[in-house]
Each structure stands twice: as structure tokens, then as C-alpha cells.
Amino acid sequence: MVVSAAACGVLLTTLTSCGGGSDAQKGDARSAGAGTPKDKARTADLKRIPDVGDRLQSKIPANSRQVVTVYGEGRNSADSTVVLYTRTGSTWDKTAGWKAHNGKKGWAADHHEDDKRSPVGVFGLTDAGGVLPDPGALLPYTETASIQAPHYWAKSHWHDFDYVIAIDYNRVKGTAPNDPTRPEGQSKGGSIWLHMDHGSGTSACVSLPKAAMEKLLRTLDPKQHPVVVMGDRASLQT
Template sequence: MRIAGVVRIGVAAAACGVLLTSCASGNDDGSEDGDAGHGKGAQGSGKGAAAADLRRIPDVGDGLQSKIPQNSRQVVAVYGDGVDSADSTVVLYTKSSDQDKTWKKARSWPAHNGKKGWTTDHRENDKRSPVGVFTLTDAGGVLADPGAKFPYTKSASIQAPHYWPKTHWHDFDYVIAINYNRAKGTPPNDPTRPQGQEKGGSIWLHMDHGSGTSGCVSLSKSGMESLLRTLDPKQHPVVVMGDKANLRA
């Protein structure tokens, strides 16, 4: 069901500040990278090698590969440059049908992640993005719905605080909630954290301002619009995210 209009969430203004501390980002230039160096392994020598590679998300090891649901036909892969780097690349992979066993690279975009890099044990305010496989079910933003297939909450309460630098004010014009320590089926800024406050939360895909975030993944406005119009709950989309070493573990 699409949620229209401004949604009022029963939290105090101070609580909103806490919610938003886990998100801040970088680079709204609309630039895209059609290759980004990922997925090239699928072009391996010999048809057998290529077919085997195409059945897996490139550069993702058995540990995380096994956590991708069997019924997922859309994967947003976030390839971090390094464990302590804020630079990353977002690549969208898709399957054409339930019978299709091969992943196809659809689009890619330069992106940013936590300003201190990545972690397998994310904590509140550690400025690192959590490594893992997470479902995607809910979206929203300050701007009107651009044609999202997810339930979309347009709300002024999602606005980035104006005590942040002005370059950050549009970070949350579009957001897709990453289901890390949050309640599925709720607006992105719902404050519920099932694993407790200390595990952090409010980890989103959102618009970029050109540098690292407080834990979210950020990409261009055009990239966010593309993801919102493409990702479909019926395709059971997930995000696979981490630095290169942890992704391959």
C-alpha cells in the first residue's frame, strides 16, 4: 500500500535527531560508471567458467553468497574500496525470471559509505557501514514519490537537520531503508531498533553529497531515482554490502 502525504511519527524532535545521526553522505552529480571493475570475472576463459561465475554475484564469497535468498531476483551490491575507505561502487544485478539462474549486471554508480569504512560489528556512531546481506522493503524521502515500487513515505520529518552543513541538506530527498536493526514495513525513519540502540540503525541508501557518511550508502540523485523505479518487492531485492576483503570472505 502506498503511503501518501506527510506521515506523522510519534517521536519527539529530539528523537529525530538521534535517528538521523546514522546517516550523512556525498556527490549529487548524477555520474554513473557503466563497468566499475566488478563483474568482469564473468567473462572468464571458457564457456563453463563463465556460466559458473554468472550464477553468483561477482566478488562475493560463499559466506555472504549463501545469505542471498533463493527467491531474490534483484541484488544491490555495494563494493567498498577498503575496510577503512569511504569510497565504494554500487552495482545492480538482476535475474529475468525465477527460472533464470544467471545474474546480469544492469547499472552501476560511484558511491560512498561510512566515513571510517566498514565493520562486521556495527555500533551506534562508529561511522562505519555494516557488512552483510540485508533485505530492502521500504522507501521515502522529502521529495514526492518518483515512481517507486516500494511503499513510499513522503515526509518532512525525514529532512536532514539544518544544523548539518548545507551540502548535506538534500541527503534524504530520496531514501531506501536497509533492513539493518529496523522494523520492516515501516517508514524509513521509524525509530524501532529490535537489537537495541547500541547496535545502531537508520542505515539507508540515500543521496550523495561527495564524501563519507555516518554509516549509510550514498549515490547520485539519478542513481537513487533509478533504484526506486526498478527495485520491486515482488523480486525480493536485497543489498549485499561491504569492503572487498569482507565481501570475499
């Protein structure tokens, strides 16, 4: 599905939260490879998501059987590890893991527009899209050139939005990822996505290698009620 011409007009609003702007002029670091969370994630028969405390664990919906967990390295760090967990019966299995990046200034319990930090919390994953054709996504997928990263950004950022998965933070579920509606107001930020990695921190999104985005798009199933649990390690464990 391709969004209407009216939606294309929101490109700059969308990209201020997810992309580079003036920060994109900086050089990028080498893309990170696959990684794993702490040793707990390697144990068998996980009864809960590893290294996530009761506060956030309790916010994972009872019917969710797919959890993307973003383990931020530190409150002020742009480096993170993403792990996909799938629940079978009463146990969680680690399906895959990758090195990733989050907001260039780290994490915020109370995210606001342009703070360059990713929000801490548990959020739904209901909609996807990108500049590239649908790679076989199970989530509703909107193919649109309207979210193409502008070419006045650093070249390393040009493919950031080839694939995106909207994080349901201050957005309307069931709409294209670049829908500009922000139910909690503009100051709370929005347009926060999982998207392609350029090798360094983002404005608030979480970025992953292309292979990881393809894996998530082909795996996350609305029937399994997928969510993302995200934050720096200290905040996740509270």
C-alpha cells in the same frame, strides 16, 4: 503516505546514523560518476554475484531476483561502487552501476552506534521514502518533511534525504524508514539507508547520485525480494 506527527519527533535520532551532525560541517568532495566493479562483472552469463564469496552468497535469499551490491574500496575507505544485478533464470545481469560512498571510517563486521562505519552483510530492502514526492517507487514510499536534513548542517548535505531506501539492519520491516524501533537495541545502531550523495563519506549509510536513487526507486520491486549485499571487497570475498 505522510508519517504522523509523533514520528517527526524521531528526526534527530534518525539523522545521527545517516546524516552529518558535526561531521557535516566539513566540505564535500566532487560527486563521483558511474563506475563498475572488477572485470568479472563484465562477463556474460553470471551464475553468481561477482566478487562475493560463499559466506555472503549463501545469505542471498533463493527468491531474490534483484541484488544491490556495494563494493567498498577498502576496510577504512569511504569510497565504493554500487552495482544493481537482476536475475533472469539462473543467471545474473548487471543492470546499472554507480560510484558511491559509505561510512566515513569504512566498514565493520560488527557495526555499533556512532562508529562511522557501514555494516558488512546481506540485508533486505523493503521500504523507501524521502522529503520529495514519490518518484514512482515500487517499494512502499513514505513522503515526509520530518527527515529533512537540518540547515545547520553543511549546505552540501541539505538534500541527503530527498530520497532514501531503508536498509533492513536493526529495524522493523514494513515501517517508514525513520521509524526509530531497533529490535537489537540502540547500541547496535540503525537508521542505515541508501540515500542521496553529498560527495563524501557518511555516518553509516550508503550514498548515491540522485539519478541512481531514482533508478533504484523505480526498479526495486517487492515482488522480486530485493536485497543489498554490502562491504569492503576483502570482506565480501570471504
